[in-house]
Amino acid sequence: MGFLQFSGQDLFDGKQFLGPGQVLITNETGRVEAILPRSEAGEDIQEVPGVLSPGFVNAHCHLELSHMKGRIPEHTGLPEFILKIVSDRHHPEEEILAAIASAEAHMIEQGIVAVGDISNNYLTAAQKAMRNLAYYTFVEISGWKPEIAEPRFSNAQKVMEQFRGITTAASIKSPQISTNPLQTSYSPHAPYSVSKELWEMMMPHFEGNTVTIHNQETPAENELFLKGSGDFVQMYQAMNIDQAHFTPTGKNSLPSYFPQLQKAKNVLLVHNTTTTETDMDFAAASAAAHEQSLYYALCVNANLYIENALPPVELLRSKNANIVLGTDSLSSNHQLSILSEMQTIAKHFPMIPLEEILQWATSNGASALQMDAQFGSFAPGKKPGVIAIENMGGDKSIGKASVRRLI
Structure with a gap:
C-alpha cells in the first residue's frame, strides 16, 4: 500500500498549529502514519494551498x-x-x-x-x-x-x-x-x-x-x-x-x-x-x-x-x-x-x-x-479525515475561507 504526503501553509494537528514546514503522511485509506519535517519527508509531497486539519x-x-x-x-x-x-x-x-x-x-x-x-x-x-x-x-x-x-x-x-x-x-x-x-x-x-x-x-x-x-x-x-x-x-x-x-x-x-x-x-x-x-x-x-x-x-x-x-x-x-x-x-x-x-x-x-x-x-x-x-487529531493510527481550509487571510482570518476534503 502506498503513502500520501500533504503539506500546507500550516498544519493543525487537532491541538495546535505545527507550522508550515511539516508534512502529514497517511496511507491510502487515510490512516495517519506520521508528521515529519519537510527535510525528512522525501519527494511526492502534495502542496496544499491552505491549512491542513483533521476532519x-x-x-x-x-x-x-x-x-x-x-x-x-x-x-x-x-x-x-x-x-x-x-x-x-x-x-x-x-x-x-x-x-x-x-x-x-x-x-x-x-x-x-x-x-x-x-x-x-x-x-x-x-x-x-x-x-x-x-x-x-x-x-x-x-x-x-x-x-x-x-x-x-x-x-x-x-x-x-x-x-x-x-x-x-x-x-x-x-x-x-x-x-x-x-x-x-x-x-x-x-x-x-x-x-x-x-x-x-x-x-x-x-x-x-x-x-x-x-x-x-x-x-x-x-x-x-x-x-x-x-x-x-x-x-x-x-x-x-x-x-x-x-x-x-x-x-x-x-x-x-x-x-x-x-x-x-x-x-x-x-x-x-x-x-x-x-x-x-x-x-x-x-x-x-x-x-x-x-x-x-x-x-x-x-x-x-x-x-x-x-x-x-x-x-x-x-x-x-x-x-x-x-x-x-x-x-x-x-x-x-x-x-x-x-x-x-x-x-x-x-x-x-x-x-x-x-x-x-x-x-x-x-x-x-x-x-x-479515531477522529479529532492526526495521532498515528487514527483515520480522522484530512481537510484543507483554503482562501484564508494572511493573519489566518477565516471570514472568506472555504474547506476542501482531501481524504
Whole structure:
C-alpha cells in the first residue's frame, strides 16, 4: 500500500498549529502514519494551498429535519419555533429521505467526518447504514405529561432497535465500516419537555454513554423553572398540554435537572444561550463528583436564526469549559457547515484564536462523542479525515475561507 504526503501553509494537528514546514503522511485509506519535517519527508509531497486539519466533528445535528429548510421564518423565538416544528414536520417519507441524503452529502463536502445526531424516529437509519459518516445517534425522548411517559419511552425503545440493528448488522463488507462507527444512546429532549416519570425511565440507560440535552436556549426556560410562568406555559396551552403536575423549583433549569444525568459518562449541553456562571459552577461540581466529562455545544447560527441571540462564549472560555461545535438542523440554519459556525464565532468574538476554535471543531467534538480513538487529531493510527481550509487571510482570518476534503 502506498503513502500520501500533504503539506500546507500550516498544519493543525487537532491541538495546535505545527507550522508550515511539516508534512502529514497517511496511507491510502487515510490512516495517519506520521508528521515529519519537510527535510525528512522525501519527494511526492502534495502542496496544499491552505491549512491542513483533521476532519470536523458536528456535535449537534437534527438530520431528520433536513426537509424543513426555509420553512420556518427567522427570529420566531423558541416556543413558537417548537410549535412550527411539531405542526409542520410531517411530510411524505420520500421527500424526507431525499433531504436527509442531500444534507449528508453537503456535510461530507464541508469536511465533516463525525456527527452527533438527534433522532426522534428511524428515518435517518437507512442513510446512516451506508456509513458515509460516523454517527453518534441520540434517540431523543420527550413527553411533558406524566401519563404519556410509558408510551413515549416504549416508542423510543423501538426507534433504538432500528439504530442498534444497523450498528450490529452482520453484513460488514466495506472497509469504511471500521472507519465510520455508529453509536447510540437515549437522550432527553429538554428540561421543559420531559416529565419526572419519563426521566426515571431513561436514567438507568445513561451509564457509560454520552447523553445530550438542549439546555437554556431561551430565557423562557429559566422562567418556567423559577416561577412557573412565561412563554412555555403559553406554548403548553396552545398544544393543549396540562402542566398541573409541574411545580417550579425556584431555581434555573440547569440545577433543577442536572442531577438526573449523573449516570452518564459524558454530558453534552447544547445551546446554553442563557447559562450563568452559577449554573456552570453547579454543573462542573456535579460532573466532577460523578467522574463525568462535561461539554458545551455551541450552535451559534441556529441561536441567531431562532432567538437572534448568542451564547455567553467568553464566560464559557473563562471557566475553561470543554466547548464543541454543532449546526443544529436545516429548520434553524441555512447550511450544515462547521466552517460556517466557526466563521460566525470569529465574526462576533474576533479575539478568540483560530487554534482554539479549531480544537472545538475537531478534538473536543471527537472526545464528546467518544470517538477520539479515531477522529479529532492526526495521532498515528487514527483515520480522522484530512481537510484543507483554503482562501484564508494572511493573519489566518477565516471570514472568506472555504474547506476542501482531501481524504
